[in-house]
Structures are given as structure tokens and as C-alpha cells.
Amino acid sequence: MTEDALSCQSCSLTIEGAASLLGPVPLLNRGLTDTTETLSGRERRALEGAMTRFEKIHPASRLNIVVRSFEPEYNLATHLFWLFNTAGLSPSESQQEKNQDILIGVDPQQQRVALMVGYGLEPFLKKEEIVELLETARPLLEQGKLAEALQVVIRGLHPLLQQASIQAHEALGLSGVASAAASPGTSF
Numbered sequence: 001m002t003e004d005a006l007s008c009q010s011c012s013l014t015i016e017g018a019a020s021l022l023g024p025v026p027l028l029n030r031g032l033t034d035t036t037e038t039l040s041g042r043e044r045r046a047l048e049g050a051m052t053r054f055e056k057i058h059p060a061s062r063l064n065i066v067v068r069s070f071e072p073e074y075n076l077a078t079h080l081f082w083l084f085n086t087a088g089l090s091p092s093e094s095q096q097e098k099n100q101d102i103l104i105g106v107d108p109q110q111q112r113v114a115l116m117v118g119y120g121l122e123p124f125l126k127k128e129e130i131v132e133l134l135e136t137a138r139p140l141l142e143q144g145k146l147a148e149a150l151q152v153v154i155r156g157l158h159p160l161l162q163q164a165s166i167q168a169h170e171a172l173g174l175s176g177v178a179s180a181a182a183s184p185g186t187s188f
Contacts, residue, residue, distance in 0.1 A: 028066060028087045035068040038108045043147035050154045058161050061121070062101045064089045065150060070107045076114040080105045084116045104153055111141050113149065124164035133160065 026035070032048055039047065051063045070079045080103055083089070090101045099118030106113045113134050117125055133156040140149035 026068070026083075026087070028064075028083065028089060030062065030064060030089055032065045033067065035066075036108055038067055038146050040147075047147060047150055047154075050151055054154055054157065057158065058100075060100045061118075061161065062090065063104070063154070063157075064101065065104045065106070067106045067108060067146065069109055070105070070112070072110055076105055076107065076112045077116070080114050080116040084118075090118065102157065104150065106141070106146065106150065108141070108144070108146050111138075113137060113141055113153070115153070121161075121164060124167050125160055129160055133157070 031051060032039075032044060034044065047065065051065070054063050055061065066080075066083060070076055083105070084101075084103045089103060090099055098120055100120040101118045102121070103116045104113070105115070115130055115134060117130075133153060136156060137149040137152040140146075140152060
């Protein structure tokens with residue numbers, strides 16, 4: 001979708017349509033929100049540390065994680081589209097094509113995980129790569145290892161964003177910067 005699209009091209013969903021299906025927008029914090037209280041204090045701190053390191057390496061992107069029980073009759077991607085666009089997780093200066101934020105949604109009871117990226121990242125992150133990344137976390141989620149599954153997703157996002165940075169620099173003709181973006185960064 002483009003930021004000025006009135007509805008999704010593939011399913012015709014609108015923000016208003018999602019709101020009518022899913023109800024009022026829940027109160028969420030930027031960063032990590034665990035409404036299910038599945039994560040221990042130690043796991044929460046470790047995830048918040050990984051999120052902070054991620055944002056230091058990728059300062060244009062804010063990482064949000066929402067752990068909650070989602071309505072089972074609707075696709076998790078529908079829930080994330082709704083939250084990403086209505087819950088105020090991105091600051092106002094990160095709107096539309098400037099939005100390079102990432103939202104990870106997990107329903108531990110239903111063992112579902114999904115990821116949504118801002119419009120600024122959509123041209124550079126392939127859906128297949130995101131699906132493959134989420135599939136690497138699925139076995140841990142199925143074993144009830146939520147924190148480990150989320151760590152796998154955070155670690156897996158790093159090379160995807162490095163590649164996106166290289167592609168963006170190449171698209172803009174910034175040859176010297178692309179090679180710098182290709183150098184290894186901090187590991188998680």
C-alpha cells in the first residue's frame with residue numbers, strides 16, 4: 001500500500017473497516033507491551049535491551065512489540081495494520097514515507113506472530129524475507145519460548161535492514177555510503 005491509499009489493494013480493508021471489526025484501539029506503550037503478562041521481568045529487560053541495541057544500529061527505525069490476545073477470527077496482519085495506523089506507536093514526524101518503524105505482534109496463546117513495517121521500509125523489505133524470518137521463530141513460539149522467539153526476530157531484522165539500506169543508497173546513487181552500510185554492525 002501507499003500512504004495515500006484509501007484501502008488495501010489486495011483485501012479492500014480500510015482503517016475504519018478494521019476499527020469496526022476490532023473495536024476500540026487498546027492503550028499501548030511505545031516499545032514493548034505485554035498485556036498477557038507472559039514475559040518474566042528478566043525476559044522483558046533482555047528484550048528491551050535488544051530493542052535499544054537495534055535502534056542504536058538502525059536509528060531511523062523504532063521497534064515496537066505487542067504481546068496480547070488477538071481476536072482469533074481475524075488475520076494477525078489485520079490487527080497489526082489497525083494498531084500500526086491507530087495506536088500512536090510512531091511519533092508524528094515519522095509519518096507516511098518517513099515511517100521506518102517496525103511493529104511485531106505476538107499472540108502466545110494462539111502461537112501467532114506477524115510483523116508490519118512502515119511505508120518507508122515497504123519498498124526495500126520483501127514479504128518473502130519477512131515471512132521466512134517469522135517462520136524461523138515459529139518453533140520457539142510453539143514451544144512456549146516467547147522471549148527467545150522475539151530475540152530471533154530482532155536478530156533477523158538486522159541483516160534485512162542492512163540490505164535495505166544498501167538498496168536505498170544504490171537507488172539514490174550514493175555509492176560511497178552503500179559500502180559503509182554493508183560493513184558488519186553490532187551483533188545482538
